[in-house]
Amino acid sequence: xxxxxxxxxxxxxxxxxxxxxxxxxxxxxxxxxxxxxxxxxxxxxxxxxxxxxxxxxxxxxxxxxxxxxxxxxxxxxxxxxxxxxxxxxxxxxxxxxxxxxxxxxxxxxxxxx
Amino acid sequence: xxxxxxxxxxxxxxxxxxxxxxxxxxxxxxxxxxxxxxxxxxxxxxxxxxxxxxxxxxxxxxxxxxxxxxxxxxxxxxxxxxxxxxxxxxxxxxxxxxxxxxxxxxxxxxxxxxxx
Numbered sequence: 001x002x003x004x005x006x007x008x009x010x011x012x013x014x015x016x017x018x019x020x021x022x023x024x025x026x027x028x029x030x031x032x033x034x035x036x037x038x039x040x041x042x043x044x045x046x047x048x049x050x051x052x053x054x055x056x057x058x059x060x061x062x063x064x065x066x067x068x069x070x071x072x073x074x075x076x077x078x079x080x081x082x083x084x085x086x087x088x089x090x091x092x093x094x095x096x097x098x099x100x101x102x103x104x105x106x107x108x109x110x111x112x113x
Numbered sequence: 114x115x116x117x118x119x120x121x122x123x124x125x126x127x128x129x130x131x132x133x134x135x136x137x138x139x140x141x142x143x144x145x146x147x148x149x150x151x152x153x154x155x156x157x158x159x160x161x162x163x164x165x166x167x168x169x170x171x172x173x174x175x176x177x178x179x180x181x182x183x184x185x186x187x188x189x190x191x192x193x194x195x196x197x198x199x200x201x202x203x204x205x206x207x208x209x210x211x212x213x214x215x216x217x218x219x220x221x222x223x224x225x226x227x228x229x
Contacts, residue, residue, distance in 0.1 A: 002156060033216065042117070042202065042219040043157070056216050090156055100145045100206050100215055104156030 003027065004105035006091050012111045018079040021108045025072055025093030031055070032074040033102055034066055037088040049074055050097045081112045116140045117205050119220035128229050132190040136203030136220055139184065143205040147217065148177060148188045151200045160201075161188070193227045200224045 003026035013019055025032050034046040036059075045058035049068035060066075063081075068074040078085060088109050092102035118137045126132045136146075144165040149157035163170040163177045163186070170177050176189045190197055200222040208215035 002158065004156070006156075031215075035217075035219075040221070042221040043204075043217075045216040045218065048216060058216055092156075094215070097215065100147065100208055100217075101159050101162060102217060103159060104149075106154070106156045 002103040002105065004029075004091060004093050004103055006089075006105035006108050008108060009106065010109050010111075012113065013081060014113055015081055015083060017081050017112075018077065019081065019110065021076040021078070021089050021091075021110075023074045023076070023091030023093075023105060025074070025091075026095075026103055029093035029095050029103070030072065031094045031097060031102075032068055032072070033092040033094075034060075034074070034076050035090040035092065035104075037090065037107075038084075039087075043090060046076070055097065078110070083112050086110055086112045114139075115220075116143075117203055117218050117220040119201075119203055119223045121223050122221070123224040123226070125226045125228060126193045128195055128227055129192045132188075132193045132197065132225055132227065134188040134190075134201050134203075134223050134225065136186050136188075137184060138186075138205050140205070140207070140218070141184070142207040143218070145206045145208060146177070146179060146186050147204045147206075148175075149202040149204060149219075150197075151202060151222070157202055190225075193225075195227050195229050198225055198227045 035043040048056040147162040204217040
């Protein structure tokens with residue numbers, strides 16, 4: 001158990017809909033990262049937050065957005081969903097900004113029908 | 114454009130023998146490398162890491178070797194155990210020196226099967 005929690009575990013929705021994925025980092029960790037793992041793909045970095053502020057952006061679509069709240073939990077919002085958004089979404093956390101080792105949650109499997 | 118490549122999708126090894134997983138990278142800004150292990154229905158678990166100022170890091174049965182000139186790293190597991198059967202991801206960041214980003218760039222993974 002990494003100490004990172006993600007909810008929900010599974011999510012099934014329809015095209016055009018909007019969903020919110022939630023992540024609670026390990027106790028004491030200030031950085032939160034979001035990754036997407038599609039079929040046959042490695043994990044793709046989406047976005048990083050540190051202590052409530054956006055710090056880095058990767059291959060995140062404009063239809064996707066995220067935020068980190070004062071209690072340090074983070075939410076990833078996916079809107080106007082398409083079939084291709086079906087994937088595993090992982091959240092990871094690390095203790096600070098200048099840390100390379102990240103600890104991953106169990107992931108949320110999103111299925112768009 | 115894959116900046117981190119794991120060219121072997123799968124590897125089968127006999128229990129007790131050595132497992133060698135390989136990873137190549139193309140971005141010369143990468144200065145920190147990590148290996149993660151992933152079981153089905155779980156998130157990746159951090160295994161071992163190495164900074165670019167070293168060429169070897171060892172932790173129990175796991176050793177990571179870095180060849181900067183070849184832009185190549187490998188993970189050695191000795192001896193291999195059935196519980197090591199999992200997907201192994203190589204990852205890299207450009208954040209060790211503080212000049213780059215701490216986001217991780219992952220390879221697509223190698224599925225290791227350790228046969229009893």
